[in-house]
Amino acid sequence: MTARQIAPWIAGAALIAVPFVHRDAYHLHILILILIWAFAYTSWSMMGRFGLVSLGHGGFMGVGAYVTALLWNHLGVSPWLGIPLAMLAAAVLAVIVAYPCFRFRITGHYFVLVTLALSGIVLQVITATRNYTGGSLGYTPDRTRGSQLWALQFDDKAVWYLIALGIWAAGLLVWRWVDRSMDRYALEAISEDEDAAAAAGVNVTWEKLKITVISALMTALAGALYCQYQMFISPDTVSGIAISLQMVFAVIVGGLYVMLGPTVGAIITIMLAEVLRIGFGTKAVGWDNLVYGVLLVVFIIFLPKGILGSILDRLKTRRETRAPAILAGEPKQSTAVRAEVAR
Amino acid sequence: MLEHFDIFLLEAVINGILLGGLLALLALGLNLIFGVIDVTWICYAELVMIGMYGMYFLVQYYGLPYYAAAPLAILIVAVLGALLHLLVIAPLLNAAPINQLLATGGVLFVLQSFATVAFGIDFRNLGIRLPVLQFADMHLSYSRLLAFGVALIGMLLVYLFMTRTFLGTAIRAIAQDRQIMPLMGVDAGRIYLITSALGGALAGLAACLLVLQYDVHPFVGLSFGPITFIICVLGGLGNFVGGFVAAFLFAQIISLGGLYSDLEWGYVLAFAFFIVMMFIRPAGLLARRS
Numbered sequence: 001m002t003a004r005q006i007a008p009w010i011a012g013a014a015l016i017a018v019p020f021v022h023r024d025a026y027h028l029h030i031l032i033l034i035l036i037w038a039f040a041y042t043s044w045s046m047m048g049r050f051g052l053v054s055l056g057h058g059g060f061m062g063v064g065a066y067v068t069a070l071l072w073n074h075l076g077v078s079p080w081l082g083i084p085l086a087m088l089a090a091a092v093l094a095v096i097v098a099y100p101c102f103r104f105r106i107t108g109h110y111f112v113l114v115t116l117a118l119s120g121i122v123l124q125v126i127t128a129t130r131n132y133t134g135g136s137l138g139y140t141p142d143r144t145r146g147s148q149l150w151a152l153q154f155d156d157k158a159v160w161y162l163i164a165l166g167i168w169a170a171g172l173l174v175w176r177w178v179d180r181s182m183d184r185y186a187l188e189a190i191s192e193d194e195d196a197a198a199a200a201g202v203n204v205t206w207e208k209l210k211i212t213v214i215s216a217l218m219t220a221l222a223g224a225l226y227c228q229y230q231m232f233i234s235p236d237t238v239s240g241i242a243i244s245l246q247m248v249f250a251v252i253v254g255g256l257y258v259m260l261g262p263t264v265g266a267i268i269t270i271m272l273a274e275v276l277r278i279g280f281g282t283k284a285v286g287w288d289n290l291v292y293g294v295l296l297v298v299f300i301i302f303l304p305k306g307i308l309g310s311i312l313d314r315l316k317t318r319r320e321t322r323a324p325a326i327l328a329g330e331p332k333q334s335t336a337v338r339a340e341v342a343r
Numbered sequence: 344m345l346e347h348f349d350i351f352l353l354e355a356v357i358n359g360i361l362l363g364g365l366l367a368l369l370a371l372g373l374n375l376i377f378g379v380i381d382v383t384w385i386c387y388a389e390l391v392m393i394g395m396y397g398m399y400f401l402v403q404y405y406g407l408p409y410y411a412a413a414p415l416a417i418l419i420v421a422v423l424g425a426l427l428h429l430l431v432i433a434p435l436l437n438a439a440p441i442n443q444l445l446a447t448g449g450v451l452f453v454l455q456s457f458a459t460v461a462f463g464i465d466f467r468n469l470g471i472r473l474p475v476l477q478f479a480d481m482h483l484s485y486s487r488l489l490a491f492g493v494a495l496i497g498m499l500l501v502y503l504f505m506t507r508t509f510l511g512t513a514i515r516a517i518a519q520d521r522q523i524m525p526l527m528g529v530d531a532g533r534i535y536l537i538t539s540a541l542g543g544a545l546a547g548l549a550a551c552l553l554v555l556q557y558d559v560h561p562f563v564g565l566s567f568g569p570i571t572f573i574i575c576v577l578g579g580l581g582n583f584v585g586g587f588v589a590a591f592l593f594a595q596i597i598s599l600g601g602l603y604s605d606l607e608w609g610y611v612l613a614f615a616f617f618i619v620m621m622f623i624r625p626a627g628l629l630a631r632r633s
Contacts, residue, residue, distance in 0.1 A: 053441050100622040108440055109383055113576045114621050120569045121614040128607035241569060245448050252445060286459030286561070293452030300446040301434050 015165055019158035028157040034263075034270050035164035036226050037250070041262035042171040043218035044247040046178065047211050049256050051191035055244040056097065056115030059122035060090040060216045062239025064223030066126060066133060069141045069233060072151070074132070079152040083224045090220030091213050093118070098212045102205040105194065116241060123240040138234030141227065152228050160229050167225060168263070171218060175259050178214070183207060249296045255306025264308045351602060357483060359598030360591065364491035365552060367590035369567065370574045371498055371583065372545030378581030379518045379538045381440070382432055385447040388568025389454035390427075390543060394420040394550025395559040396458060399467050409471060417547035424543020425536055432539070433532070451564070458561035466558040473555065490552035497548050498587070501541075514538055518581070570597075570610075573617045579627020589628055593617075 019028060044057050067086035071077040077085070097118050101111055126133050133139055147154040154160055178184055186207045189197035198204050227233045236242065246269075254265025273288040280287055303310050373387050384390075397419045401412035431450055435443050473485040505511035517524045517534045525531050557563065574593050578585030593613055600609030620628070 051441070053444075097618060104622055104625050106621060106625050109444065109580065110576060110621070110625065112441070112444060113383075113572050114618060116569060117573055117614045117617050120573075121611055121618075124607045124610045124614065128605050128611060241565065245451070248445055248448065249452070286456040289452045289456035290460060293449045293454075293456060296449030296452065297431055297446050300438075300442050300449065301431070304438070304442060 012169070016162070019161045023158065025157055028161050030270065030274060032157065032160050032164045032229060034266050035161070035168045036222060036229065037270060038263040038266035039164070039168045039171045039225070040219060040222035041247055041250050041254070041266050042168075042175060043215050043222060045251045045256055045262050046175065046215040046218065048248070048251060050187040050208075050211065052208065052212065053112050053248070054115040054212075054215075055112055055241060055248070056118035057215070057219050057247050058119040058239045058241060058243035059115075060094065060219040061223035061226075061243060062119075062122045062126060062235065063090045063093060064220030065227035065233045065238040066139070066223075067220075068224040069139055069227050070132060072141050078150050079224065079228055080150065083152075083221065086224050087217045087220040090216045090223075094212050094216035095209065099205070099209055102208045102212075107194070116244070119239065119241050119244050123235050126235045126239060134234075136235055138232055138237075140232050143231065153231070164225065164229070167221065172259060172263075174214065174218065178211070179259070183210065187211060249292060251306070252304075253295060253299055253306055255309030255312075257305065258309050258312055261306050261308045265306070268307070352599075354482065355598045355602040356595065358487070359595040361483070361487040361491045362598060363591035363594035364494040365549065366567075366570065366574055366594050367587050368494035368497055368545065368552070369549050369571045370578065370586040370590050371501060372542045372549070373571055373575050374578070374581055374583055374586045375501075375538060375545070376542040377575065378583070379514055380428075380432065380436075380535050381521075382443045383447065383572070383580070384427070384542070385444060385568075385572075386427070386451035386454055386564075387542075387546060388564035388571060389451050389458075390420055390423055390546040391550045391553065391567075392458060392559070392561065392564040393423060393454060394547040395554045395557075395563065396462055397547075398551055398554045399469060399559050402469055402471070403467075409469075413548075413551040416551055417544050420547030420550060421540045421544040424546065425540040427543070428536055428539035433535075455561050455564065462561065464561060466560045468558045469554055471555065484556070486555040490555065493548070493552055497545065501545070502583075510537065570613070573614070577617055577620055577628060579629060582627050582629060585627045585629040592628075 018031070022028075040057075040061060044054070047054060064083075064086045067089050068079055068082040071082040071085060072079060097114065100106075101114055106114060127135050130136075141153075144151040144153050147156065147159070186197065186202045189200065189202055190204055190207060194204055223238050226238060230237075250265035250269045251262050252265070253268055254263065255261025269292065272291060276288045276291065299306065305313060369387075369391070373384060376382060376384055376387075394416050397416040398412055401407045401415055402409060405412075407415070427447075427450060431446050432443065435446055473489070475482050475484050477483075505515060513524075513529050514534055514537070516527075517529060517531060521531070553567075570593065574589045575586050577593065578587070578589035593616075596613040596616055597606075597609040600612040602609075
């Protein structure tokens with residue numbers, strides 16, 4: 001085994017060991033939040049990386065959280081059954097909106113705005129049905145006494161850490177699975193040129209629908225997980241346009257096209273919010289978003305591939321320029337010639 | 344009983360029309376930017392919010408009368424629009440459309456949190472109470488009528504500017520063909536800047552009218568921003584007449600939906616209508632089938 005193959009196993013073992021070594025509740029809480037949001041951001045980039053920019057993921061997350069909590073409170077359905085049902089509901093919603101979109105070739109700006117309407121609808125429905133969902137005041141799943149496996153409620157943060165870690169790792173595995181499948185090539189072709197891809201025999205509608213449903217299922221799971229961990233949800237924290245934009249923002253900062261990019265985005269954004277919150281106290285209200293916004297604009301203008309993406313790119317080009325340097329001896333001339341040919 | 348009900352219905356219809364005028368004004372500015380520069384300002388409603396704060400401070404703190412404060416507020420937002428173009432859009436003119444969209448999303452965060460930091464999260468209002476018009480058992484607020492009238496006049500002025508002046512003709516020409524017009528001696532960068540300022544001025548005008556009816560707070564943009572985009576898309580991005588028709592249609596759905604149930608259901612209905620319409624007429628209400 002090479003170092004490249006061993007590294008993920010060592011990193012995984014180290015991550016699993018964290019709660020047994022370091023039991024500080026606050027640090028674990030931050031880590032859990034990072035893992036849950038990293039999973040949500042990874043879910044968004046499943047389709048975002050293929051040019052399918054959705055602002056409807058706030059809606060999927062809201063459905064995941066609220067369906068789970070409502071089933072538990074009103075019908076006493078255990079989250080073990082409630083979460084799959086919530087994911088199913090999000091998937092159905094995704095198909096209802098996305099199928100006609102893809103069938104009628106609604107792309108680019110128009111796709112963004114249709115999905116924006118979707119998160120608007122979910123937010124308004126949650127607010128309008130305030131007799132059941134508590135409206136904008138938020139909603140709390142009924143607590144059991146102590147930790148209960150069937151209610152998916154645990155007092156111990158270490159348990160939550162391990163659950164979040166497992167789900168996050170599963171999200172990365174799904175990414176890898178898509179990355180290595182034929183669908184990836186089909187979707188990349190679609191994002192370059194839909195008509196050309198269709199002419200080459202790619203079933204455009206079906207491929208896009210598949211990745212959208214996978215992404216919606218994962219996002220709903222992230223919402224349900226957030227709900228079970230925080231035990232409090234409100235339309236503003238799990239649904240709506242603000243959450244959708246937050247997902248896009250974190251992914252852009254971290255790096256959209258690389259597997260760990262969304263995770264890096266989650267680490268940066270959550271750490272930034274926490275540092276500002278501790279540094280400024282209650283005066284920090286608004287400051288974190290101000291810094292976010294400026295960073296987002298700066299990143300899109302100067303580093304569209306995100307932090308991790310740009311670092312990996314730089315490493316790659318350095319490796320590539322070093323290799324011909326050994327072979328040809330004159331790297332500068334060869335790149336100049338290449339540029340000339342390209343021109 | 345039936346007569347009574349009809350009065351409510353009529354009132355809702357009229358209020359819908361009045362709301363429609365305001366929404367049409369909002370949509371016009373956004374449509375202008377999209378039609379000419381081919382960029383969607385996600386932060387458009389936040390520019391309106393800043394304009395509303397401008398009005399609030401000019402009137403409440405500096406004691407200016409409403410009619411003196413309004414041109415100043417419009418000017419402030421117009422400058423903001425031009426700055427937005429220079430600082431954010433101009434470097435991204437050749438980037439992917441999605442990147443432009445997301446960059447203005449970042450500006451949305453900046454403006455919203457700037458307002459939170461600078462002005463706090465309190466709801467503020469102008470303190471001007473305009474009378475309510477009573478007409479045959481219907482209550483129509485004077486401020487809505489005023490907003491409707493000014494919005495219509497504003498739209499008419501923009502129409503005349505676009506069709507009757509040299510600059511307006513140049514703007515329309517750039518919108519039609521981005522490659523050829525620079526060869527004809529039109530400075531595209533300057534036209535984009537003027538258009539951005541004009542779009543900002545329209546946002547400022549909308550702010551002056553909205554501040555009469557609604558309280559200002561940093562998140563006020565979120566309550567009508569999404570509706571504005573949806574109206575523009577419904578009418579066809581860049582299609583002025585389509586946006587105008589869509590605004591009135593949308594306002595009627597919200598107003599009538601709100602009559603039969605909660606206001607939120609009016610919005611849900613309107614959003615759902617939008618999604619259905621996207622599948623029937625993806626290129627906008629008035630688009631010709633190709």
